[in-house]
Amino acid sequence: MxxxxxxxxxxxxxxxxxxxxxxxxxxxxxxxxxxxxxxxxxxxxxxxxxxxxxxxxxxxxxxxxxxxxxxxxxxxxxxxxxxxxxxxxxxxxxxxxxxxxxxxxxxxxxxxxRPSLLQRLILTQLFPYANRVKLSLQPARLFQKWGLLDWFEKVGLTKLLPPTVRRLQSMLPTLAPKAAAPLPEVLPPVGPKRARVALFLGCVADAMFPETNAATARVLQHNGCEVVVPEGQVCCGAIHYHSGYEKPAIDLARANMAMFNPDDYDAIIVNAAGCGAMFKDYAHFLPDEDHVAATKFVSKVKDISEFLVTLGPIRPTHEIAQKVTYHDACHLCHGQQVRSQPRQLLGMIPGIELVPLEESEICCGAAGTYNLTQPEMSERLGRRKMDRIDDTGAESVVTGNVGCILQIARKVKERGRDITVEHPIDLLDRAYGDLPT
Ligand code: SF4
Ligand code: SF4
The missing domain is CATH 1.10.1060.10 (Alpha-helical ferredoxin)
Structure with a gap:
């Protein structure tokens, strides 16, 4: 036809x-x-x-x-x-x-x-696979340890890299000297059990910020949750889908629905806004035959802050004396309508002064892979966001999405500011202190 x-x-x-x-x-x-x-x-x-x-x-x-x-x-x-x-x-x-x-x-x-072959390979064959990203970070980890990356930048050697790779290199966070050990499959609750939850780790997020996933698990444990980290979980499919590759995105969504059986958990916890919004969209973007299963799966998906506030968070006791500002990740505030919950959690931490960020809901220019495909607009928005952050005088910027953390941290570094950029859960984890032994 x-x-x-x-x-x-x-x-x-x-x-x-x-x-x-x-x-x-x-x-x-x-x-x-x-x-x-x-x-x-x-x-x-x-x-x-x-x-x-x-x-x-x-x-x-x-x-x-x-x-x-x-x-x-x-x-x-x-x-x-x-x-x-x-x-x-x-x-x-x-x-x-x-x-x-x-x-x-x-x-x-x-x-x-069309995106170059290199961009396509990075978008479809590297980013969505945590193990491949972890492997590709090994040389960077060593170069960082020996101080070579800064030296390469100083003598102009990084200018020889293809533009996409150069951009990626400029966004690299400071990596831990050793790759993190994987989380155990089941983590017990602290005190009486209040819920059984599954934790989604993500791909780029897990490779670059494994400590945030570990912090998320600890915060859940502190709040009386048994935390299951299902093996075989894969990328949420957002990178493929938003880059226009629909079929692999569908395959990844189906694989995740098979790994996270909604009947087994009170909630499926996500700590990255982009992945959470993608999970919550499964019922819409998957073919009709998946609709019933996807609707059930979606009903259990919760951003970590959304879940904790509904559960009734345990008050942390360790003081963190810091002036903090909060940037709303687009796929959390617009994609999931989650705005007050992260602020509520931050507000519970003793010592924190939470100051408003003007234009907090305007995108920082990260937007998934946008910073690779539309670098000029991404740069303009990154500069705009950094101007607003500078206006706050905050010592720390927190935001619930790995892409925003990378983009804002790059701008902070470019301007030579002494500002920490991290996930709100990292702060909350420190405020809870160590798990009881
Ligand atoms: S112009 Fe914008 S705000 Fe008005 S109805 Fe259309 S999409 Fe909505
Ligand atoms: S860039 Fe503008 S048109 Fe596109 S989703 Fe954001 S607000 Fe809507």
Missing amino acids: ATATNGHGVDLDWLSEKIDYRRFQDCIHCGLCTASCPTYVENGDENDSPRGRIYLMRGVVDGRLGFSDAVREHLNLCLDCRACESACPSGVQYGKLIEPFKVALQNSAPAGQ
Whole structure:
């Protein structure tokens, strides 16, 4: 059977299957979303606003527009941060429009506009596999230990690296001298058992910040949870899906649903905003035959802060005398509507002075792999975020997503500031102190 196109060569069969046309009609063109859109705030171009992009996408589906270079550029520049969803009074589910479009753009990209082979390999064959990332970090770990990375930078040797690798290298956190030992499969609760939970470790997060996963497990133990770390868990699929590779994302989602049986746990805990939002989206993006299982799985998925506040967190007793500011990761505040819970947990820590961050909900420019695919806008947003952080005078920035931690830490380093960047759970873990022996 011939494929239906929109008169400009765009495959309409696939887009119509993925997008409910009524979602376009939800938009009443009021423009209330524009002030919250990071790309519009930066460049003032209506085509780079949510309203403008909805108009472009609807134009494609209606057959008025094709995937011209300009249309591609405006849609590709979207961070998929979903700030527009939070701002929209009409309930437009923008993510459900742009995400299928990102896949369609990827699948139809002309030769010169596709990600390079190196970018594709990094996105699809390295990042989603924690063991491969861990292995690839070994040389960097040694170079850091011997002080060679800073020296390479100083003498300009890193300029010889391909731009994508150079960017990745510039985002490397300070790695622990030795790779972390894997967490045991079951960790017991401290005191009477209040819940049995499964912990999702992630891929890049587990390779770069294994101590945050260990801290998450300890915080859960302190709160009376038996923590299970299921073996065989895989990447949530967000990296593939947001890069336009739908089939591998579906395979990864199905593998995770098989590993985390929702009947066995009170909650499936995620500490990375991007992975949590992806998990919570499984029922939407998976094919219809997975819908029942995905809905059940999604009902148990909780961000760590969301879960602890619902459970009733045990008050930590160790003082941390620090001026701290909180950056809302897009996929936590807009993707999951989790805003107050991390602040509530931080507010419980004795000694912490929590100061507000202006434009806290504006994306820092990390946005998954956006900093690799759209480096210029990513840089602008990174600088903007750092300006706001500087205004707070905080000694520490906390945020619940690994991508934001890497992006903000890079900016902190570039400006030579003495500011710690970490996950709120790292602070909470220190405030609880060691586990009783
Ligand atoms: S706020 Fe909502 S309804 Fe208004 S223009 Fe933006 S997306 Fe459309
Ligand atoms: S998802 Fe973010 S970048 Fe994209 S249109 Fe909405 S607010 Fe703008």
